[in-house]
Amino acid sequence: MGNSKKDVQAIVVEGYAPLDEPSRMAIVPQLVIPGRPYTGEPLTPRSAGFAVERALAERELAAAKAADAADEAFEAQRSARAEANAVADYARAASRRAAAIAAEASDFQTAQQEAAAAKASAAAAEAAATEASRAAQLASRKAAISAGFVAASAGSFQVVSSSRTVETFATEAEALHSAAERWWPWILYHEQRGCFTEVAHGGIGLPLAHVGIRRHVSDVMSARINLVMTPRGR
Numbered sequence: 001m002g003n004s005k006k007d008v009q010a011i012v013v014e015g016y017a018p019l020d021e022p023s024r025m026a027i028v029p030q031l032v033i034p035g036r037p038y039t040g041e042p043l044t045p046r047s048a049g050f051a052v053e054r055a056l057a058e059r060e061l062a063a064a065k066a067a068d069a070a071d072e073a074f075e076a077q078r079s080a081r082a083e084a085n086a087v088a089d090y091a092r093a094a095s096r097r098a099a100a101i102a103a104e105a106s107d108f109q110t111a112q113q114e115a116a117a118a119k120a121s122a123a124a125a126e127a128a129a130t131e132a133s134r135a136a137q138l139a140s141r142k143a144a145i146s147a148g149f150v151a152a153s154a155g156s157f158q159v160v161s162s163s164r165t166v167e168t169f170a171t172e173a174e175a176l177h178s179a180a181e182r183w184w185p186w187i188l189y190h191e192q193r194g195c196f197t198e199v200a201h202g203g204i205g206l207p208l209a210h211v212g213i214r215r216h217v218s219d220v221m222s223a224r225i226n227l228v229m230t231p232r233g234r
Helices: 046-102 108-152 170-181 206-230
Strands: 157-162 163-168 185-190 193-202
Touching: 046 108, 046 206, 157 170, 157 193, 157 206, 163 170, 170 185, 170 193, 185 206, 193 206
Parallel strands: none
Antiparallel strands: 157 163, 157 185, 185 193
């Protein structure tokens, strides 16, 4: 091939720590036997569209979970209000009884103490209802934030090679481990909602090979955008 052994083993990964973090040792590339058949899914506007549809489905699922959490919070708030109303009704009844006792009893001081206790009970019930409402609102807010995190973290890591093929991985570590075994030019992208963000690149070959990969990915994303923006029926 005309390349030295040191050049063949070089894998360029810019801005990222070694995969084996505890031992601080980078993975030694294992070269693929030349001529071995390479399989991969062609990177086309349709495959990019599938990624967009998957991200939309995950966002809808997260929204449904957030709606369920909001419904549960609303039910908890309504139950707390019902309990607070029952306590308030009991407190008002006790206050009325205390007033009747005060009117009939000769010891007005005792009746006055019972009325004060009833007012304190009503105030405590109102404070409990306020606290329950605040807790329900906080639970609903946490559910919305959690759903937002789920939607934001959706995506996958894809290794695109100079042969215009792509392999998809769930984690960045898996993608880098697979890419380290290649000797031809490759670029690792983080795919999210059909958009490809470059993470790392490597392989042995002309710099123009990486330029060709980037141009191909850019063309695929542009074609996907045009496909989405084109009105139906045209």
